[in-house]
Amino acid sequence: MIHMIQRAEDQAAELAMSAYRAAVADGQLPQADIQRAPVEIPKDPKNGDFTTTFALAATKALRIPPRNVAQILLNYLKLDGSYFASAEIAGPGFLNFRLNKDWYRDVLAAVESEGEAYGTSDNLKGQKIMVEFVSANPTGPMHMGNARGGVLGDTLAAVLQACGADVTREFYVNDAGHQIDKFAQSIEARYLQIIKGKDAVPFPEDGYQGDDIRELAQTYYDRHGEDLLGADVQVRRDTLARFGLDINLPKMKSDLERYKIHYDQWFFESTLHKSGFVKETVDKLTARGYTYEKEGALWLKTAEILTALYRRAGKTDKEIEKLDLKDDVLRRANGFYTYFAGDIAYHRNKFEIRGFDRVINVWGADHHGHVARLKAALDALGLDGTGRLDIVLMQLVKLLRDGEVVRMSKRTGKAISLSDLLDEVPVDAARWFFNSKPDTQMDFDLGLAVREDSENPIYYVEYAHARICSLLRNMKSEGMAVPKVKDVDFTLLTGETEEALMRQISQFCEVIRLSARDYDPSHINRYLVELAGCFHRFYTVCRIKGEEAHIAQARLKLADCTRVVLENGLRLIGVDAPEKM
RNA sequence: GCGCCCGUAGCUCAGUUGGAUAGAGCGUUAGACUCCGACUCUAAAGGCCGCUGGUUCGAAUCCAGUCGGGCGUACCA
Numbered sequence: 001m002i003h004m005i006q007r008a009e010d011q012a013a014e015l016a017m018s019a020y021r022a023a024v025a026d027g028q029l030p031q032a033d034i035q036r037a038p039v040e041i042p043k044d045p046k047n048g049d050f051t052t053t054f055a056l057a058a059t060k061a062l063r064i065p066p067r068n069v070a071q072i073l074l075n076y077l078k079l080d081g082s083y084f085a086s087a088e089i090a091g092p093g094f095l096n097f098r099l100n101k102d103w104y105r106d107v108l109a110a111v112e113s114e115g116e117a118y119g120t121s122d123n124l125k126g127q128k129i130m131v132e133f134v135s136a137n138p139t140g141p142m143h144m145g146n147a148r149g150g151v152l153g154d155t156l157a158a159v160l161q162a163c164g165a166d167v168t169r170e171f172y173v174n175d176a177g178h179q180i181d182k183f184a185q186s187i188e189a190r191y192l193q194i195i196k197g198k199d200a201v202p203f204p205e206d207g208y209q210g211d212d213i214r215e216l217a218q219t220y221y222d223r224h225g226e227d228l229l230g231a232d233v234q235v236r237r238d239t240l241a242r243f244g245l246d247i248n249l250p251k252m253k254s255d256l257e258r259y260k261i262h263y264d265q266w267f268f269e270s271t272l273h274k275s276g277f278v279k280e281t282v283d284k285l286t287a288r289g290y291t292y293e294k295e296g297a298l299w300l301k302t303a304e305i306l307t308a309l310y311r312r313a314g315k316t317d318k319e320i321e322k323l324d325l326k327d328d329v330l331r332r333a334n335g336f337y338t339y340f341a342g343d344i345a346y347h348r349n350k351f352e353i354r355g356f357d358r359v360i361n362v363w364g365a366d367h368h369g370h371v372a373r374l375k376a377a378l379d380a381l382g383l384d385g386t387g388r389l390d391i392v393l394m395q396l397v398k399l400l401r402d403g404e405v406v407r408m409s410k411r412t413g414k415a416i417s418l419s420d421l422l423d424e425v426p427v428d429a430a431r432w433f434f435n436s437k438p439d440t441q442m443d444f445d446l447g448l449a450v451r452e453d454s455e456n457p458i459y460y461v462e463y464a465h466a467r468i469c470s471l472l473r474n475m476k477s478e479g480m481a482v483p484k485v486k487d488v489d490f491t492l493l494t495g496e497t498e499e500a501l502m503r504q505i506s507q508f509c510e511v512i513r514l515s516a517r518d519y520d521p522s523h524i525n526r527y528l529v530e531l532a533g534c535f536h537r538f539y540t541v542c543r544i545k546g547e548e549a550h551i552a553q554a555r556l557k558l559a560d561c562t563r564v565v566l567e568n569g570l571r572l573i574g575v576d577a578p579e580k581m
Numbered sequence: 582g583c584g585c586c587c588g589u590a591g592c593u594c595a596g597u598u599g600g601a602u603a604g605a606g607c608g609u610u611a612g613a614c615u616c617c618g619a620c621u622c623u624a625a626a627g628g629c630c631g632c633u634g635g636u637u638c639g640a641a642u643c644c645a646g647u648c649g650g651g652c653g654u655a656c657c658a
Binding site: 040041042043044047051053056057059060065066090091092093094137139174177178179180182206295296297299322323324326328329330331332333334336338339340342343364365366367368369370371372393395396436437439440441443445456457459460462463464466467470471474475478507510511513514517518523526529530533536537539540541543544545546580581 | 582583584585586587593594595596597598599600601602603604605606607613616617618619620621622623637638639650651652653654655656657658
């Protein structure tokens with residue numbers, strides 16, 4: 001659990017600060033309120049491994065030109081016993097640090113001792129987090145957006161876990177409400193059409209038109225015949241809805257499992273209604289004075305709650321007025337609770353009953369209008385939705401083939417479903433491509449995903465791994481095993497490509513941290529491509545086989561550590577690391 | 582109308598919360614295998630970071646406008 005980047009960064013900051021304090025003590029620099037020296041990693045390695053912008057940032061407070069500040073700091077800098085070999089002034093006043101052998105050795109030592117755990121941390125230790133994702137309507141097949149949401153949610157959960165959080169993956173099943181009624185009535189109509197003939201039974205105007213509904217009706221008919229023909233309408237619909245869900249849900253589950261997505265919990269909306277939790281939650285809002293009745297319906301004072309919230313956030317009344325905030329119905333005039341009411345109860349359950357510290361929902365961008373009001377409702381319940389509920393909105397997916405937008409499957413003529421996609425594209429390619437930055441609209445190119453060449457970055461990364469495995473096999477057959485760090489002479493790893501590779505290895509933990517912080521696990525993909533690139537460059541320049549034994553061993557160790565990190569990274573995003581390709 | 586997201590190389594995208602000469606990959610062009618896997622590597626060309634102002638030592642990044650694209654604005658879920 002050693003973050004090598006963090007350690008070096010902290011050390012550079014401390015060195016700069018103690019140099020500053022020493023300079024102040026000597027009267028060389030004026031006293032100012034500076035807590036910590038800002039440290040960054042320069043984009044260009046020519047500018048050192050770490051840099052502090054202390055002099056630039058402090059120039060105003062100190063009233064001294066930045067280069068002069070930097071020069072005085074440098075005079076007082078003591079690098080003995082640190083991870084740094086040297087420091088120098090550059091540009092307008094950057095103070096650049098260069099790492100020494102001790103640090104590189106400690107990086108590989110961390111990989112060696114932590115193995116599969118290398119990259120994990122305890123940044124989020126003790127936090128109980130739920131990631132709810134996909135939660136597609138069980139009334140029909142899942143679409144492309146669900147594939148992206150599935151991969152994103154699952155990978156995000158993995159990243160949070162790697163940061164030490166206690167993570168639950170959950171699928172919320174909307175098995176109640178209007179949508180399900182429509183589902184029931186649609187199957188019912190198809191069922192009755194089978195018995196009485198197509199023209200004898202009208203199909204509901206807003207019913208589900210899809211063939212999957214016909215198939216459900218047919219399957220029911222095949223198994224149970226006409227037994228529902230004379231049944232009570234409500235019984236008939238309930239039975240058919242139940243029947244449909246019992247077929248659809250396992251199908252969804254298995255489709256998601258093809259994507260290597262496994263849930264800890266499938267949570268049924270209906271349980272919230274049956275147990276009275278929805279009613280109780282709405283009553284609680286009423287008791288707190290956040291509801292009113294109008295035209296027979298019960299409304300939530302969304303506008304009022306949000307107005308108070310926005311005022312506290314510093315918005316002016318004029319700005320708030322422009323937003324034209326509206327209230328929301330919780331209980332319809334017909335006595336039924338809305339989806340929104342159920343959703344409030346559901347999230348109250350997450351926080352209050354199950355005690356999650358933080359809840360993350362992965363939603364399609366088309367639901368963004370619901371973010372503010374759900375948080376507001378939770379705030380009204382005293383559950384701090386604003387602070388503890390995070391919604392990751394992901395933009396929709398556009399499916400392409402040879403640059404053309406694909407809407408329908410050529411084979412089936414229907415919208416392309418999750419399993420259709422996997423029939424055409426390897427799972428790992430799908431996992432790789434869908435793990436992209438959530439807030440950019442994404443093109444998924446079917447042609448590219450199946451290509452096994454350099455245009456497809458996943459093969460670039462996998463190839464690096466396979467190459468290392470092959471190398472290890474070769475060396476093993478020649479009798480050379482991977483040495484322990486304590487037996488490696490690090491003064492032999494001084495090449496540019498060797499150091500670049502070690503630095504890249506050291507950044508893994510930081511990348512996971514950033515992925516968790518930004519809710520964007522695609523940082524991992526980019527990191528892995530870069531890591532693979534560092535390795536390929538190293539491999540081109542540095543030979544192992546046939547080199548002098550100590551050099552060969554040191555390089556072999558470096559290659560093996562690279563392999564471990566590639567595996568850890570690929571595992572995190574749910575992609576296999578092949579030993580041969 | 583109002584709100585949210587996105588405009589960066591021909592294409593697909595990065596840019597670690599304001600830092601140095603804006604970076605990759607693909608594509609294009611020119612090179613590198615008697616040698617551990619060439620599914621690789623090296624180099625070149627390619628940019629008013631949509632546009633206009635502002636904030637400051639310093640802006641692709643923050644603020645205000647503006648123009649494009651996507652999405653939303655239900656007693657649907």
